[in-house]
Amino acid sequence: MTDENPHGSDAAADNLHSDGRPDDGWSSRLFGGFRKTSERLSENLSGIVGKTRLDEGQLDDIEDALIMSDLGPRAAARIRTRLGQERFERDADERAIMEVVAREIAEILRPVAKPLDVVAFPRPQVILVIGVNGSGKTTTIAKLAHLFQEQDYSVMLAAGDTFRAAAIGQLRVWAERLGVPIITGPEGGDPASVVFDALKAATAEGIDALIVDTAGRLQNKRELMDELAKIRRVLGRLNVEAPHDVVLVLDATNGQNALSQIEIFKEVARVSGLIMTKLDGTARGGVLVAAAEQYGLPIHAIGVGERLDDLRPFNPDLLARVIAGIA
Numbered sequence: 001m002t003d004e005n006p007h008g009s010d011a012a013a014d015n016l017h018s019d020g021r022p023d024d025g026w027s028s029r030l031f032g033g034f035r036k037t038s039e040r041l042s043e044n045l046s047g048i049v050g051k052t053r054l055d056e057g058q059l060d061d062i063e064d065a066l067i068m069s070d071l072g073p074r075a076a077a078r079i080r081t082r083l084g085q086e087r088f089e090r091d092a093d094e095r096a097i098m099e100v101v102a103r104e105i106a107e108i109l110r111p112v113a114k115p116l117d118v119v120a121f122p123r124p125q126v127i128l129v130i131g132v133n134g135s136g137k138t139t140t141i142a143k144l145a146h147l148f149q150e151q152d153y154s155v156m157l158a159a160g161d162t163f164r165a166a167a168i169g170q171l172r173v174w175a176e177r178l179g180v181p182i183i184t185g186p187e188g189g190d191p192a193s194v195v196f197d198a199l200k201a202a203t204a205e206g207i208d209a210l211i212v213d214t215a216g217r218l219q220n221k222r223e224l225m226d227e228l229a230k231i232r233r234v235l236g237r238l239n240v241e242a243p244h245d246v247v248l249v250l251d252a253t254n255g256q257n258a259l260s261q262i263e264i265f266k267e268v269a270r271v272s273g274l275i276m277t278k279l280d281g282t283a284r285g286g287v288l289v290a291a292a293e294q295y296g297l298p299i300h301a302i303g304v305g306e307r308l309d310d311l312r313p314f315n316p317d318l319l320a321r322v323i324a325g326i327a
């Protein structure tokens, strides 16, 4: 499936099992993707050996290491507290500590793990996808469409980012590859009118899921806010429940900056859930835990590569172990 990516590269091709065996399967891409995160964590934690209890100095070091690994101060404090309460069997080695870290990360991730479901009645489920340019929004729309297709749902795309011709073109390329219909408008046209036409067509054709691309211009918050509000109004005229989801796409490589984007987009749009992309090959994957702990917004899926099947609903327990480097 290496030719599915219009950007032409295959970021996942060089993933290896932990024992060095090459494997391009999904789970090894997840492990490979998070390797830098878990490496950073274990680098920061190396040398920490406790007795049956960790002392304050060790707990301070662990808390710092967690913050350095982008898990954020709140999650770090929570994990520290848990570790402080833990009585270890014998002298605690790094792995025993990481087991506890993984358990606590899983507790943080579990409540927010929520796959995007197609449940709308009447159809279609309308999913607005928002996020800054370059976050992986377009690719994520394609991956989502693919995920739905795999579940036998029919999909339509709407090119609601009319600001840039390139955005429309890129989405059209994906639609052709996926074999799904797409509704577009002229560059510079009214996004709300494209989205209106799309919902009308999708409803008439009995489409299950309508995925809408939107402009990612944060430079002018007011304009973006007005644009999204108008899209909502127009959708509401055809279906009072629409949009059913407002999914914010975040680029994990932005680390803490991804968190400020949540803050801003929560202000301009009623964000209902998150998808975090580019978790492969970044040492900043811990930001996923920070986002879960700080905002409690549903996390629908994670992106760990550029290929169509590189988007998966996440398994919090497995992910927690992967982040802690003990999966």
Ligand SMILES: Nc1nc2c(ncn2[C@@H]2O[C@H](COP(=O)(O)OP(=O)(O)OP(=O)(O)O)[C@@H](O)[C@H]2O)c(=O)[nH]1
Residues within 6 Å of the ligand: 005, 007, 011, 131, 132, 133, 134, 135, 136, 137, 138, 139, 140, 167, 170, 216, 277, 278, 279, 280, 281, 303, 304, 305, 306, 310
């Ligand atoms: N490694 C990796 N790259 C990704 C992932 N998701 C998207 N990308 C890449 O990130 C780049 C930007 O993705 P786009 O989908 O074009 O991002 P966008 O937010 O639509 O950005 P614009 O096209 O600038 O509006 C592309 O080269 C994608 O292939 C991911 O999970 N992992």
